[in-house]
Amino acid sequence: MRKVVVLCSLLICYVLLLFAVVNMPSMGDPDSITIKGPPGRGAVPRYLEKGAEECGGENIITDIILNYRGYDTNGEVTVIFTALIGVLAVLNRERKKISFSDMEQSPVKHSVIVYTIVRILLPFIFIFSLYVILFGEVGPGGGFQGGTIAAAAAIIFILVFGYSYSIGKFPTSWRINFEGIAPLTFIAMGLIGLFLGKNYLTFMFPQFSHTTNLTIARSMLMIIEIAIGVGGAFIFTSIFFAMQREDRS
């Protein structure tokens, strides 16, 4: 009985949503209002034309998330740090001599092929993640993407080499220093704009010439990207360690 009621109400919702979707402007039309915005006031033509010279990056999306819509990125790095705090409040941190995990008995650990391939591939994955972070301004990529790739590499390491060996390699006392680096660096770079006379999160100042401005803006963007990448990698590694521990009583 309950399933019949659920299915009928979902069917009604589906038909109503299909009516709404069929009446939307056509997809892929370059003159529609979703691409150009209201005439004379649209933000999109201005971001596309003046993005490279006002912000210093050639990837327009990096321009938008770090300069034009910088407040949203400020909230995003705070959200990911809050997720780490939440996970650590529910499942406490591991302790070095006491925690163990049932991954020690995994059959993957004794296989020569997996061992060798992971040891050869892991440096290349780390270099690739560094490339993606640093080329965020000039091509596709960015801070968060590179950080997640580095965290995936660290997770492969932990899965293959066992839990206690990895806790020795990524000790907690060393990881704690880097987890909060992303929100702190973002707020620090934003406050520089406040101290030099203009608003929060400004990267170009009227006191300097245009080429100096471009250099300052590019270096500040690169510092923020590296901080977001490194912070994201450490946060995901800590979340993975916290979910694996087994000595809760």
Next chain:
Amino acid sequence: MNYMQVIDKAGTNFNYVIAVTLFIIGLYTVVAKDNLIKKFMGLNIMETACFLLYISMGAVKGGKAPIWTEGLKKSTVFVNPIPQALILTGIVVAVSTTALALSLMIKIYEHCETLDAEKLKRLETE
């Protein structure tokens, strides 16, 4: 509108129709399935359906990705970059809520030995 016009418009806006379908599939999973992990997979499907709707609104036929590479003239047709910037933040928020919810489920299983929503409702009224 007669039938042929409706089907023609649905063919042009095919991405939107698929996004709405995925949203309803995710909503069915959240409402009708009992296991908590299955409910959470349905929530993730709903989130990706919203992203698909939003980015398809900014797509242009023959548009290029919004990156100034070598040899692009000033008059190239680009894809709308603003939805992509907003969805990037959205994906980060989705993965953060996934991490937090899954750690809560591990803790629930330790205390109550079950992950079934119906049994959990009956547990707390006793």
Next chain:
Amino acid sequence: MIWRLDIILLLFLVATALIVVRTKDLLAAALIFGAYSLIMCIVWQQLSAPDIALTEAAVGAGVTTVLFIVTISKTTRREE
């Protein structure tokens, strides 16, 4: 946008989502969820969004699937 590839990918997406809903084995559902994430990444590339494609590939296959599998290994594997 190559439109035939687009239509096939989107129909595949709906099929994978239906399979995720219907299986009773949670480990299979987590792995097929990883495949759903991969097909979504190719759809983003077809819509000319390379940043989103990189993010979805790294997050979907690297973080979300692994977290689901860790949770399933610590709780039940079958649904009932």
